[in-house]
């Protein structure tokens with residue numbers, strides 16, 4: 001569609017998570033006259049997947065996630081996905097730097113801090129894999145500062161909890177990137193929404209659930225229920241974004257657009273172990289990812305993470321994968337059964353039949369009790385004690401199931417924008433890499449839904465995000481851009497921890 005620069009232009013965004021909020025901020029920078037209305041079924045902003053305790057807070061940059069760099073049968077390591085995710089996170093950093101520079105975000109400490117991103121492996125095969133991966137990655141300017149070590153003393157300085165009291169005969173190794181990010185996406189979403197509400201033209205309705213939507217001429221008409229009073233309204237909009245997280249699939253289906261046919265959702269829930277011992281929390285200062293077990297969904301690789309959440313330092317291990325039929329943490333157990341329809345039953349059955357290792361893995365995870373989880377934690381932190389850790393439920397991720405000519409149906413672990421041919425409605429499905437790449441995803445949405453505006457907007461977008469449609473991204477650009485974003489994000493001021501000293505392997 002073509003978004004006209006008129007006062008009555010309306011966009012309705014369903015859901016007040018990081019995706020809708022990011023879209024609203026970008027749209028308002030590009031067209032300060034646009035009127036946006038957001039509907040959120042909960043009584044607070046960002047309390048589903050975007051809330052800090054519901055996700056892992058990793059600024060996914062391809063530094064530590066070993067599933068982004070698979071090894072093929074000939075032993076070749078493919079870093080394409082790591083490069084893609086790292087480039088997309090640089091886009092997020094450039095956008096945040098712009099918002100800080102222009103005063104929209106006052107204090108970056110509220111939502112982001114620098115933290116080393118590390119991969120840690122044990123066993124000869126995995127150590128060899130990590131060394132080979134490191135040698136390949138440092139050839140690329142995005143990863144050239146990556147460090148690698150097999151030296152126990154060096155590793156002990158970096159990650160003492162993980163190395164102390166570990167079997168001395170066990171081969172171990174780690175890589176480390178100093179400029180990793182720990183992000184509180186919940187705080188970022190709230191900052192976005194609060195500042196948007198100060199601009200004339202953005203309205204937020206909390207405790208309002210969108211029940212249905214249909215085309216009304218060239219516009220969309222929604223059915224919305226006020227959950228406090230029970231009153232129903234039928235607002236109309238030129239453009240609708242379904243940013244309802246796990247529930248997006250249900251609303252997309254209700255829209256009746258033909259592009260939505262054949263999509264289904266497969267929910268995977270998450271659980272954490274959260275450390276309650278301050279002395280231990282203080283001794284870990286990194287995000288440390290391991291290698292996934294066979295059958296594990298890629299986003300359920302456990303990691304031991306230092307997290308800053310609302311001014312408090314935390315230590316989390318997980319997420320452990322689980323299974324629940326809900327599409328939202330605050331959803332209904334009927335979500336999955338009611339989402340099955342004639343149009344998606346074939347892909348859903350095909351996915352069930354083709355993913356037996358995943359099913360086995362999920363059954364194994366669901367049956368784990370706290371003792372079993374502590375045993376998994378001990379593979380990372382050998383000294384872990386039962387009483388120092390509490391269990392907690394994370395958010396729900398709904399993976400995309402879609403038609404596939406060859407297989408009948410496939411399960412996708414990425415994200416996808418599904419939009420109507422006329423660009424008047426779009427939904428975001430899937431959840432990985434997720435919040436880290438929200439800016440990139442929303443720029444993609446603008447190109448899909450507003451192709452004519454997107455051309456006009458390019459120079460303005462480039463002011464916000466200099467790497468947008470920039471053919472000159474080389475080692476020097478990356479170095480200078482990272483210097484700038486680090487300065488604006490306040491990372492240069494951050495104290496260097498003793499673990500950041502490095503003796504080459």
Ligand SMILES: Cc1cc2nc3c(=O)[nH]c(=O)nc-3n(C[C@H](O)[C@H](O)[C@H](O)COP(=O)(O)OP(=O)(O)OC[C@H]3O[C@@H](n4cnc5c(N)ncnc54)[C@H](O)[C@@H]3O)c2cc1C
Pocket residue numbers: 014015016017018019020039040041042045046047048049050051054055056057058059060185208209210211243244245246247248251269270271319328394395396397428430431432433434435436437
């Ligand atoms: C365990 C876990 C770990 C993760 N780790 C990371 C990570 O480390 N890094 C990363 O980048 N990403 C991570 N993610 C993914 C990330 O959290 C999501 O991609 C992101 O938060 C999705 O944002 P959203 O705005 O689409 O959805 P949400 O934050 O879920 O927001 C959707 C909103 O829509 C509302 N809503 C739903 N239905 C309706 C309706 N009918 N009417 C009105 N409102 C409605 C919901 O209440 C909710 O507030 C993780 C996710 C999980 C679950």
